[in-house]
Amino acid sequence: MALDNLVVTPPPHLKSKEQTAIAMRDVLIALAPISIAALVAFTYNALFNMAVCVGSAMFFEWAVRKMRKKKVTLSDGSAAVTGLLLALLLPAKIHWLNMIIASFVAVVIAKELLGGLGRNLFNPALFGFVFIWIGSGFLASWTGHLGFLPGGFDGVQAATPLAYLKQGLEGPVPSYAALLFANYGGAISEVGCFWVLLGGGYLLYRKVINWVIPTTILATVFILAYILGSDGLYQILAGGVMLGAFFMATDWVTSPINRWGQVVFGLIIGILIVLIRVYGAPSGAVAYSILIGNAFVPLLDKVFKPKRFGEVVAA
Amino acid sequence: MAELKTFKGGIHPPYNKELASGKAIKEAPVPREVVIPLQQHIGAPCEPLVSEGDRVELGQKIGEAQAFVSAPVHSSVAGTVKAITEVANFTGAKVKSVVIEADPSQPEFSKKPGKDLEALTAEEIREIAKEAGLVGMGGAAFPTHVKLSPPADKPVDTVIINACECEPFLTCDHRLMLERTDDLVAGARLLKAAVGASKVIFGVEANKMDAADALRSRASSYPDVEVEILEVKYPEGAEKMLIFALTGRKVPPGKLPSEVGCLVQNVGTALALYEAAAWGKPLYERVLTVTGPGVREPANLMARIGTPIATLIEACGGFVGNPVKLIMGGPMTGWAQPDTSAAVVKGTSGVVVLTSDVVDLGEEGECVRCGKCVDACPMFLSPNFIVQAAKRGQWDKAEMWGALDCFECGCCSYECPAYIPHVDYVRKAKAEIAALKKK
Numbered sequence: 001m002a003l004d005n006l007v008v009t010p011p012p013h014l015k016s017k018e019q020t021a022i023a024m025r026d027v028l029i030a031l032a033p034i035s036i037a038a039l040v041a042f043t044y045n046a047l048f049n050m051a052v053c054v055g056s057a058m059f060f061e062w063a064v065r066k067m068r069k070k071k072v073t074l075s076d077g078s079a080a081v082t083g084l085l086l087a088l089l090l091p092a093k094i095h096w097l098n099m100i101i102a103s104f105v106a107v108v109i110a111k112e113l114l115g116g117l118g119r120n121l122f123n124p125a126l127f128g129f130v131f132i133w134i135g136s137g138f139l140a141s142w143t144g145h146l147g148f149l150p151g152g153f154d155g156v157q158a159a160t161p162l163a164y165l166k167q168g169l170e171g172p173v174p175s176y177a178a179l180l181f182a183n184y185g186g187a188i189s190e191v192g193c194f195w196v197l198l199g200g201g202y203l204l205y206r207k208v209i210n211w212v213i214p215t216t217i218l219a220t221v222f223i224l225a226y227i228l229g230s231d232g233l234y235q236i237l238a239g240g241v242m243l244g245a246f247f248m249a250t251d252w253v254t255s256p257i258n259r260w261g262q263v264v265f266g267l268i269i270g271i272l273i274v275l276i277r278v279y280g281a282p283s284g285a286v287a288y289s290i291l292i293g294n295a296f297v298p299l300l301d302k303v304f305k306p307k308r309f310g311e312v313v314a315a
Numbered sequence: 316m317a318e319l320k321t322f323k324g325g326i327h328p329p330y331n332k333e334l335a336s337g338k339a340i341k342e343a344p345v346p347r348e349v350v351i352p353l354q355q356h357i358g359a360p361c362e363p364l365v366s367e368g369d370r371v372e373l374g375q376k377i378g379e380a381q382a383f384v385s386a387p388v389h390s391s392v393a394g395t396v397k398a399i400t401e402v403a404n405f406t407g408a409k410v411k412s413v414v415i416e417a418d419p420s421q422p423e424f425s426k427k428p429g430k431d432l433e434a435l436t437a438e439e440i441r442e443i444a445k446e447a448g449l450v451g452m453g454g455a456a457f458p459t460h461v462k463l464s465p466p467a468d469k470p471v472d473t474v475i476i477n478a479c480e481c482e483p484f485l486t487c488d489h490r491l492m493l494e495r496t497d498d499l500v501a502g503a504r505l506l507k508a509a510v511g512a513s514k515v516i517f518g519v520e521a522n523k524m525d526a527a528d529a530l531r532s533r534a535s536s537y538p539d540v541e542v543e544i545l546e547v548k549y550p551e552g553a554e555k556m557l558i559f560a561l562t563g564r565k566v567p568p569g570k571l572p573s574e575v576g577c578l579v580q581n582v583g584t585a586l587a588l589y590e591a592a593a594w595g596k597p598l599y600e601r602v603l604t605v606t607g608p609g610v611r612e613p614a615n616l617m618a619r620i621g622t623p624i625a626t627l628i629e630a631c632g633g634f635v636g637n638p639v640k641l642i643m644g645g646p647m648t649g650w651a652q653p654d655t656s657a658a659v660v661k662g663t664s665g666v667v668v669l670t671s672d673v674v675d676l677g678e679e680g681e682c683v684r685c686g687k688c689v690d691a692c693p694m695f696l697s698p699n700f701i702v703q704a705a706k707r708g709q710w711d712k713a714e715m716w717g718a719l720d721c722f723e724c725g726c727c728s729y730e731c732p733a734y735i736p737h738v739d740y741v742r743k744a745k746a747e748i749a750a751l752k753k754k
């Protein structure tokens with residue numbers, strides 16, 4: 001009997017079915033409902049955006065890894081996830097070059113270069129999005145149009161549900177049901193948070209994420225909004241809160257690793273979302289809040305380092 | 316159903332016990348030649364008591380050390396010493412070993428006249444354990460008489476018999492509980508007497524209810540013996556986990572079970588102590604499980620110490636399928652072998668052969684911080700950060716994240732989606748930290 005195939009590796013010799021690539025595939029599956037809803041609402045615009053973002057994210061990942069002589073890990077699907085999330089965060093009408101810039105910032109800067117010694121601090125998709133968002137708003141004051149190029153951001157000029165809330169509710173306010181199922185401007189993912197919830201449920205079911213971060217964020221936003229005299233339910237249904245809570249704040253790489261760290265992380269994000277929305281700008285609150293939350297992760301990991309088995313807390 | 320006793324963390328790998336759990340223990344063939352390492356235990360290596368060309372009898376002591384933390388070794392056959400030389404053991408390390416050519420016909424072991432076990436003093440039991448070369452037979456191979464001598468200021472009130480057999484595939488302890496119930500209970504009570512404890516608890520995982528029932532019916536005649544059922548979870552049989560599950564006591568980091576008044580021994584050791592005390596039999600053979608999808612007829616075998624894997628596999632009908640992992644020990648903590656030459660030692664609980672269809676040799680990727688290793692770690696360490704620190708050579712940080720408390724159960728790597736071999740990094744970190752501390 002040939003024994004030429006024997007391999008000698010350190011223990012353990014058994015392995016669960018967990019694989020990074022499978023988890024990323026699950027995230028893509030979980031993003032399917034909201035992506036389809038976006039495609040239905042924005043048809044070829046959404047399709048074009050998704051193709052550009054996913055394609056460029058994958059290209060940049062491949063290129064930067066090659067250049068830095070690291071193993072190309074496209075097959076694990078994380079670049080595709082970053083690209084799709086980015087597309088979902090952006091409005092339907094946006095110049096393609098803006099998307100490529102955002103994608104470059106997300107993958108090359110946020111993921112690879114700010115990654116340094118093995119991990120990136122900020123959620124890449126959000127980082128790319130905020131870069132283009134702030135950058136283009138800034139540029140608008142110079143060039144008179146949104147975005148780095150003419151024909152930039154049409155979508156955002158329409159009144160989004162959050163603008164209604166902020167600007168004293170002129171005209172018909174979208175109902176809760178409309179927020180759950182219908183299309184209300186802003187990002188292409190703001191086409192009904194029911195579809196986001198559906199995907200979030202799948203991620204929970206598949207144990208890709210746990211309930212701690214989404215629940216803490218949603219509960220914090222809900223309660224704090226009421227305390228500050230805003231409509232809590234409306235606040236969690238409108239804008240990107242659901243997408244942020246289930247898909248971005250839960251990003252493994254950029255969220256705390258321990259339960260209590262996750263709770264505090266969720267609290268920080270939830271509080272910031274409400275404060276920014278109520279006292280600051282109506283849009284982008286979720287993105288800013290999560291990125292600020294990301295910055296606290298290394299600290300949270302240290303502070304909430306698990307107590308070793310049998311360790312006595314110093315009196 | 317009421318919640319079974321257990322610990323926090325851990326994993327539920329596929330157990331595959333059914334391959335061998337129904338197979339009664341049988342004698343493995345005596346090989347033509349046995350290789351008996353002079354160090355099979357944690358502690359000082361033995362000096363050989365025989366030389367090349369000497370005749371040796373079955374059970375004759377052939378190696379001994381002066382040090383307290385050590386255990387003598389005995390010949391597992393009647394035969395002639397062929398050589399005393401360095402041989403690679405199952406870990407690949409070169410260990411001075413006695414190579415004995417076995418006589419073609421082997422004698423039966425002649426039991427010494429029975430002693431009154433109830434009359435033995437603690438000191439006598441420790442001496443018996445030492446003379447018989449007893450070590451922990453679950454894998455760690457710590458000399459038993461040392462464990463039976465806890466510090467005077469740390470009295471032991473509870474002896475725990477690790478009857479979990481939480482490693483997947485292995486079934487030899489299960490068989491011993493079924494086939495040798497009475498002797499096992501007697502051995503456990505000897506352990507109790509040796510440390511002056513007030514009771515013995517058998518901790519049995521719920522997948523061995525037949526064994527638990529057998530133990531219970533025997534234990535009913537002794538008020539000081541209890542049998543507890545534990546959740547089926549790996550690593551339920553790890554010393555600290557088991558003590559916690561059964562008594563709620565937590566052994567502090569870096570401390571021994573005696574710190575909380577406990578002594579843990581596994582089933583094989585308790586039985587070996589009985590055989591040593593009642594029959595005068597030294598530890599020269601042991602029961603182990605040869606199993607896995609790569610073995611034609613999985614079995615529980617009584618094998619002589621020093622038997623090469625090849626002999627055992629042959630006794631089980633040879634290999635089947637495409638074997639890619641040949642493991643000495645259990646699949647979670649055992650050592651992968653490059654060939655079938657390694658010899659059985661006192662701590663060998665099994666030989667597991669895994670085939671290409673069940674082995675997942677994923678490539679090590681980057682940590683994605685999913686936290687699954689942290690959730691799985693029964694010691695509540697941060698395996699991902701230990702690895703991160705080890706990769707950067709920051710040994711102080713590796714220690715801070717708990718490298719020294721890791722007992723290498725492998726739960727972290729089992730769950731890791733990035734195929735990170737934490738245990739490998741931990742071993743490196745432990746060695747580096749130890750080297751730094753010496754300076």
Ligand code: SF4
Nearest residue numbers: 682683685686688731
């Ligand atoms: S299980 Fe693996 S990938 Fe997940 S945090 Fe631990 S080391 Fe990283």
Ligand code: SF4
Nearest residue numbers: 692721723724725727
């Ligand atoms: S870090 Fe050590 S103790 Fe913790 S799960 Fe991994 S191997 Fe087991």
